[in-house]
Amino acid sequence: MNSYNLGFNVNNQQLTNNNQIILGRFNPSNQSGVFTIGAKDASDIDNVEKVKNKLSNCFWKQIPESRRSFIASTFEIFMDLHNNKTLTENEIINDKINILNKYSKEYREKIEIEKNNSLNDEKEREMYNEIYSIFHLYEVLYLSENDNNNISELLARWLTDNFYNITANEDKIFKLNKPLNNEEDWKLLLKCILNINKYRIKALNLLQKYCFNNSLYNNKNSVFEKLIEIINSMPLVTDFSKYDEYKKTWIRWQSKVKIIFKESNYMVPSNVSFDFDIENYCHKIFGILSGNMESIISSCDSWKQIIVSLIYFHQPETKVSDIKTLFVHCKDTTNGTLLDSILSSLFKEDLNNCVTFCSKYDFWWLVTHISDLISYHYKFEGLKDYNCDLASWFKINYADSLGLQNDNWEIALGYVSTCPDDIKESLKTELINHIPLNSEDKVKKLILNCKKYNLKNVIIDIHKTLGMKEYKKGNYGEAIKHYMEIDDSYRISLICNELISQYIENGDLSQLHFIESLNQNSLYNSKINFLARYKQFQELYREKQYKKAGSLLIQLLTSEIAPKNFWYIILIDAVPLLENKQIIFNSSETYELMRCLEEITTSHRKNEYLATLNKKVKSEEELENLINVIRIALVRNLARTSALLI
Amino acid sequence: MITNQIQQLDTYHEDLIHDLSYNYYGNRLVTCSSDQRIKVWDLNEETGQWIMNDSWKAHDCSILKVSWAHPEFGQVFASCSIDRTVKIWEEQEYGGKRWVEKAKLVESQGSVQDIEFAPNYLGLKLATISADGKLRIYEAMDIMNLLHWTLLEEIEVTSAGKESDGHYCLSWSTSRFNQPMIVVGCGRENTARIYKLDQHNKWQICEVLNGHQDIVHDVAWAPNVGRSYQLIATACKDGRVRIFKLSNESVKNKNIINTNVIKNDSKFKVELIEEFKDHGSEVWRVEWNVTGTILSSSGDDGKIRLWKASYTNEWKCLSVISAEQKK
Structure with missing residues (x-):
């Protein structure tokens, strides 16, 4: 806390x-x-x-900024893993293990990069070191092909690489011309022996230099000569094409070592004096190489080393499932660090506890990715009352911890998308709803992602939000386009009403440019359809295509898509057409116009239909005069059509 | 924890700040105070600084709460005050004033103590609760033009009669998969109740959250993400933070979360699952994060505590943020 x-x-x-x-x-x-x-x-x-x-x-x-590239690059691996169909469709466990092994290695590569990038930040480097060692051990124990049973080799490599690298100070000892003259050098030699899989040559070098300096060569009884001979003859896994052959040779070699170990009397050269017990070191080294349990345990400085060295030198045939029995030889696993708890639970095949400990790291990355890999070959105990599995629970927490700034939302969304269907939608909705819609690119990306994850509700929310934003800016056309994307006829109608009112009030049609960019299918909304056709009428009129303009006006009235408070505008628009030299409206069309005029002027809702017109005239008389102008134009046109019988 | 960075912001409010509210994106903040003013702050994403967008006298008494509407309705928030009114404010793109009072809701007979907009999929609805013991639900008549609001419902939540100084609070359920619900802290009755919109479109008491020893100061309904049950947190004058669990009794089916069918007949099993005494004094506020995974509580001990459940459902205090001077 x-x-x-x-x-x-x-x-x-x-x-x-x-x-x-x-x-x-x-x-x-x-x-x-x-x-x-x-x-x-x-x-x-x-x-x-x-x-x-x-x-x-x-x-x-x-989460520190410095982790961003790590988070992004491992996210790619994670998504690749989840898109790998062989993993989900293939039931053969060995195939799965091979694939998971590949991904685990990819994760480790990225962790390795971060280890190197964090050289100046000790805490970060320490964290990445620990994460690396956890992944590495998990990979060795659970994601390795067990056909060869080469677990001892892999574990030895894991231990050395993660915990027993040669330090700069130790490296200086190797460069000495006369090493092994003080206890530190012997401790280093012991370390090389315990990690002989990697430091065999270094151990040999030390011993050879020592023999040379002390004229011990060609003395077959010298303990050092014997040691050099044993180490030299130690079989190397790389020299064998088949692991079994290597194993047999190793067993034969170790039997020889055991014999020498029994016979040796650890003769210390008489010309050298030591203030420490060199015999003890020699005894330990022989003991380790011959697989003597007591020598191994007393030489190791950590429980990890005890377990791995016992497997490597004492029980190389140990199976992963038997490792837990070796813990009786270790004393300090229970009161160790968090890392110790995680590693020991991996050794003990206690994967539930392993992820519980992993979740104690401040960085949710570790537990999320390791539990994700584990979930492919192990079933975690169920989560009480949750609709998701344990691995998904960690993914949710990881996504949660990333926040929604920068491009983190895409990553968070990716992790959530791999959770079970039960929770995906509600979680994504919660996350996406809080992503600021502050750039066009971001919105496009967001909508693409929503489509990818089939988040219809979120797409609706996004378009509604953007539509309202445009509406408030007065960009009605843009707003309508957003609402059209989600078929929101209610909001489209509200804006169209506003546009119609604006035209009625001040004759402004400048907002209607958006109509040109709409396809015909979008004109299903009666109000947009009306606006589009009225706009078309204006254009035809401007182009002096009076006949076409006239029939469009009639259509607007007869199809009743024009709202009634707009009729008087249409009728006024009709006046110049009625007065035109050429007859535009035939008699039935003229009758139709007359019917419309009478319908709005004799209705009990007359005041409502003519409200705006009323505002524009000074008196009732003036209004009547205006209506009479329309009437006279209609009557004159009717007279003309009757005379010409059209 | 990795970083412990504290950035402070002088608000220049001339009296106690009662509430603050983030917009949906966390890049805008509104504060209200006893100085009767509201201030809106915008986040400069490059510098990380909060810049004042506007400040104005909004009410005739202390302003107690502010609540943002979903951005699909525009940049809209509501404020409530001891002056018995609720006001709806909207940002204007044009004109003199940036923030315009679009509507004033005056039905309350006492100070309005809590307000919250409903989840957006229910429309532009606002719940208010006042010292007159009444829960009111309003709806905007026209979402494009917020001048007119209809009082849809007026529910008397207290049987103790009118209380001039009663303390009430409310919180909407955000679950899309249940009927609309509101949890209400019921003043001196030392309890909180859940109201649900029934099949006949009537708000009815559905459950009672018992166990409080004093006034419930605040209620918070957790966003329901990935759980088969719902969580409600309460802050109580008795010094406890409580978490109640509501499990759906009628539907044991695991697919409940994924079903788009609203459960009309759901009956809940209510359990008090946690009771934190850590504040040791009156607890004033509780709030969930957007995914419902972390709960914050604040109390008279001058501390804010953050709580989080592990996957084994054990709640632990993640952090304590303190206003105390370092000793």
């Missing part, structure tokens, strides 16, 4: 006495932000303003 201090100059008692208010608020797009409020401190007059007015943004559990 962590404690943070906001640094307000008040104490608890003062806060309580002053009826203070303090509250935490989570930032929806950044799980790490918490705002709090301090209250005034009445007793401290000078400080009143400062305290009561301050908000504090407390960043907690922020």
Whole structure:
């Protein structure tokens, strides 16, 4: 548990006495932000303003910026793994293990890069080292082909690479001309023996230099000569094409070592004096190489080394399932570090406990990725009351911890998309809803992702939000386009009503340009259809295509898509056409126009239909005169059509 | 924890700040205070600084709460005050004022103590609760033009009669897969109740959250992500933070979360699953993060505590944020 201090100059008692208010608020797009409020401190007059007015943004559990590239690159591996159909479709466990092994190695490669990138940050480097060793051990124990049963080799390599590398100081000893003259050098020799899979040559070098300096060559009884001979003859796995052959040779070799071990009397050269027990070291080295349990245990400095060395030198045929029996020889596994707990639970095949310990790291990355791999070959104990498995639970927490800033949302979404269907939608909805829609590119990407994950509800929310944004800016056309994307006829109609009202009020059709970019199928909405056709009428009129313009006007009225408060505008628009030299409307069309005029002027809702017109005239009389102008035009046109019988 | 960074912001409110609320994207913040003013803050994403967008006198008394509507309805928030009114504010792209009072809801007979917009899929609805003991639900008549609001429902939540100084609070359920529900802290009755919109479109009491020894100061319904049950947190004057678990009794089927059918007849089993005494004094606020995985609580001990459940459902205190001076 962590404690943070906001640094307000008040104490608890003062806060309580002053009826203070303090509250935490989570930032929806950044799980790490918490705002709090301090209250005034009445007793401290000078400080009143400062305290009561301050908000504090407390960043907690922020993932450092330096981890971004690691998070992004491992996300790619994770998604690749989840898109690998062989893993989900193939039931053969060995095939699965091989594939998982490949991905585990890829993860390790990325961790290795971060280890090297964090050279200046000791804590980070330490964390990546630990994560690497956990992944590596998991891979050795669970993702290796067991046909060869080469577990001892792999474990030895794991131990040496992760915990027993040669330090710079140790390297200096190797460069000495006369090594092994003090105890530190012998400790190093012991280390080389315990990690002989990697440091065989180095051990030989030390011994050879020693023999040379002390004129011990060609003395077959010299313990050092015998050691050199044993180490030299040690079979190397790389020299054998078949692992079985190597194993047989190793067993034969070790039998010889055992004989020598029994016979040796550890003769210390008489011309050298030591202030430490060289015999003890020689005894240990022989003991280790001959697989003597006591020698191995007493030479190791950690439980990890005991387990691995026992397997390597004492029981090379051990199976993974038997490793746990070796723990009786270790004393310090239970009170070790978090890393120790994780590694020992891996050795003990206690995978539930392993992930529980992994989840204690501040960085959810480890537990998420290891539990994800494990879930392909092991069934975790069920999660009480959750609709998801344990691996998914960790993915949710990892996604949660990434926050939604920058491009993290895409990564968070990717992890969530691999969770069971039961929870995917609600989780993604919660996440995506809080991603700021602050650039066109981002919105496009977001919508693409929503389509990919079939998140219809979220797409609807996004278009509604963007539509409203455009509407508020006065870009009605853009707003309608967004609403059309989601077939929101309710909102489209609301905006069209607004556009129609605007035209009725001030004759402004400038907002209708968007109609040109719509395809015909979009004109299903009667209000848009009306606006489109009315716009078309205006254009035909401007182009002096009066006949076409006239028939369009009639259509607008007869199809009743024009709202009734718009009819008087259409009728006024018809006047110049009625007065045109060429006859535009035939008699039945003229009758239709007359019917429409009478319908709005004799209706009990006349005032409503003519409300805007009423506002534009000074008196009732003027309104009547205006209507009469339409009437006269209609009558004259009717007379003309009757005379010409059209 | 990796970083412990604290950034402070002077609000220049001239009195106690009662509430603050992030917009949906966390890049805008509104604060309200006893100085009767509302201030809106915008996050400069490059510098990480909060810049004041606007500040104005919004009510005639202390402003107690502010709540943002979903951005699909525009940049809209509501404020409530001891002056018995609720006001709806909207950002204007044009014109003199940036933030315009679109509507004033005046039905309350007492100070309005809590407000919250409903989840957006229910439309533009606002729940309010006042010292007159009434829960009111309003709806915007026209979402393009927020001048007119209809009072859809007025529910008397307290049987104790009118209380001028009663303390009430509310929180909507965000689950799309149940009927609309609201949890309400019921003043001096020392309890919280869940109201549900029934099949006949009537709000009815559906469950009671018992176990409180004093006034319930705050309620928070957890966003339901990945759980087969719902969680509600309460902050109580008795110094406890409580977490209640609501399991759906009628549907044991695991597919419940994925079903788009609204459960009309669901009956809940209510259990008090956690009770934290850590604040040791009145607890004022509780709030969940957006995925419902972390709960924050704040109390008179001057501390904010963050709680998180492990996958074995054990709740642990993640962090304590303190306003105390370092000793």
